[in-house]
Amino acid sequence: MTMVVPAAQECLSFDASPSVSACPVPQAPLANALDPKAIRTLFPIFAEKPDVVFFDNASTTQKPASVIRTIEEYYTKACSNTGRASYRMSSQTAGAIEASRQAVASLLSARAQDIVFTGGATDSLNTVALSWGLANLNDGDEIMLCMQDHKSAVLPWINLKGILSSFGRQIKIVPFEIHDVGDYDLKTIRNGVSERTRLISMSHIHHVYGMDMEVPDIREIVGDNVLISLDASQSAGHIAIDLSQLPVDFVSLSGHKMFAGTGVGVLWVHPARQAELIATRVGGTGAFVSEPPTTSVSLQTLLEAGTPNIASILSMKPAVEFIEAVGIETIANRLSSLTLYLYEALKNLPGIDFGPGPGRCGCQGGYGIISFGIEGISVSDLGFMLDSEDILVRTGDHCIGKAGEQDQYVRVSMQVYNSEEEIDRLVETLEDSF
Numbered sequence: 001m002t003m004v005v006p007a008a009q010e011c012l013s014f015d016a017s018p019s020v021s022a023c024p025v026p027q028a029p030l031a032n033a034l035d036p037k038a039i040r041t042l043f044p045i046f047a048e049k050p051d052v053v054f055f056d057n058a059s060t061t062q063k064p065a066s067v068i069r070t071i072e073e074y075y076t077k078a079c080s081n082t083g084r085a086s087y088r089m090s091s092q093t094a095g096a097i098e099a100s101r102q103a104v105a106s107l108l109s110a111r112a113q114d115i116v117f118t119g120g121a122t123d124s125l126n127t128v129a130l131s132w133g134l135a136n137l138n139d140g141d142e143i144m145l146c147m148q149d150h151k152s153a154v155l156p157w158i159n160l161k162g163i164l165s166s167f168g169r170q171i172k173i174v175p176f177e178i179h180d181v182g183d184y185d186l187k188t189i190r191n192g193v194s195e196r197t198r199l200i201s202m203s204h205i206h207h208v209y210g211m212d213m214e215v216p217d218i219r220e221i222v223g224d225n226v227l228i229s230l231d232a233s234q235s236a237g238h239i240a241i242d243l244s245q246l247p248v249d250f251v252s253l254s255g256h257k258m259f260a261g262t263g264v265g266v267l268w269v270h271p272a273r274q275a276e277l278i279a280t281r282v283g284g285t286g287a288f289v290s291e292p293p294t295t296s297v298s299l300q301t302l303l304e305a306g307t308p309n310i311a312s313i314l315s316m317k318p319a320v321e322f323i324e325a326v327g328i329e330t331i332a333n334r335l336s337s338l339t340l341y342l343y344e345a346l347k348n349l350p351g352i353d354f355g356p357g358p359g360r361c362g363c364q365g366g367y368g369i370i371s372f373g374i375e376g377i378s379v380s381d382l383g384f385m386l387d388s389e390d391i392l393v394r395t396g397d398h399c400i401g402k403a404g405e406q407d408q409y410v411r412v413s414m415q416v417y418n419s420e421e422e423i424d425r426l427v428e429t430l431e432d433s434f
């Protein structure tokens with residue numbers, strides 16, 4: 001593939017993106033939040049590529065102009081490091097980072113001091129395994145996880161098991177399963193939990209099956225002594241999350257899946273767990289290490305080492321403002337009705353083979369994700385065919401912990417800028433392929 005690299009002048013000019021400056025900034029509440037055409041006017045990419053149907057939102061969302069503008073303005077007008085200098089521009093950057101933290105905290109009904117910025121959900125989930133797991137797991141302790149969850153929620157624990165083993169500590173990974181309809185098989189959790197279970201790693205909404213994995217049920221089964229590490233990558237910014245009520249210990253999420261820039265994520269740590277963590281990366285002015293180790297420092301001092309991805313952290317604030325302007329309930333309802341519409345549109349296609357999730361469970365709605373195959377056509381052929389019509393879906397590796405049957409599905413994942421007309425276009429294109 002040949003990449004067209006724009007000339008340096010074009011890259012650097014602040015005026016190089018007329019569609020960015022032309023896009024309005026959303027005001028809360030947005031008057032026409034249910035109208036995808038109105039929402040699309042806030043996203044410069046749709047002015048550049050009006051014919052593209054973007055159905056790969058579980059992988060990353062498109063960015064509203066307010067997010068792009070914030071990133072551009074940081075680099076063009078305010079580029080400075082944070083926490084390292086006494087001049088005003090640097091203090092302003094530090095203040096803007098705290099404003100972003102506060103915005104994320106409000107979205108999640110959390111306290112800003114319980115939130116750290118990371119490099120993404122993968123980074124957050126690895127931090128839980130290393131910062132908590134290294135310090136707290138003993139010989140014979142058990143971690144429960146589901147091999148059909150995202151690799152980022154699975155592999156950090158398998159990696160930790162290897163690390164601990166090389167230092168003579170043996171922990172056990174106890175797997176649990178997913179039902180054919182796409183939610184967790186609670187029986188396998190009930191059977192797997194033991195007196196040695198220390199933590200269960202789970203998804204909030206599954207990234208391929210698109211089901212709510214029922215935190216309250218899992219908490220009831222495992223009891224109060226087992227920690228829950230929740231991967232909220234597909235739920236944050238999609239449904240209302242109230243961390244003052246959700247019975248979990250760690251929450252990991254990804255900024256770029258909720259309209260912010262790439263390379264930023266969030267880790268929320270329950271206040272009761274914070275004293276159990278150790279620093280796993282130290283250096284810069286952020287992180288702290290001492291001999292002997294002490295945990296009497298803030299979560300940010302402990303876990304935010306080095307220069308962070310400042311531009312993307314700053315973009316979290318306009319991303320949250322966009323979500324609030326549309327309304328989190330409106331987003332959740334819209335994703336649910338789009339899921340239902342997609343299911344109804346797909347279900348009569350000859351050879352349709354729904355994967356686990358809304359296609360199989362008979363749910364009246366969902367969270368914007370449906371995975372399916374079509375008998376007699378390979379998923380890669382489906383992917384190429386849809387791409388040739390500018391309909392972008394996920395095929396191939398779905399990043400589940402255990403590679404296998406899930407790769408036989410095409411995943412459609414939607415957002416508030418998607419429309420019923422786009423779903424009709426997808427289905428018509430599939431029909432034409434028979």
Ligand SMILES: Cc1ncc(COP(=O)(O)O)c(C=O)c1O
Nearest residue numbers: 120121122150152207231233254
């Ligand atoms: C459920 C889930 N967890 C974790 C990740 C990893 O997120 P990030 O790209 O921010 O590391 C993804 C991304 O695809 C995901 O869908």
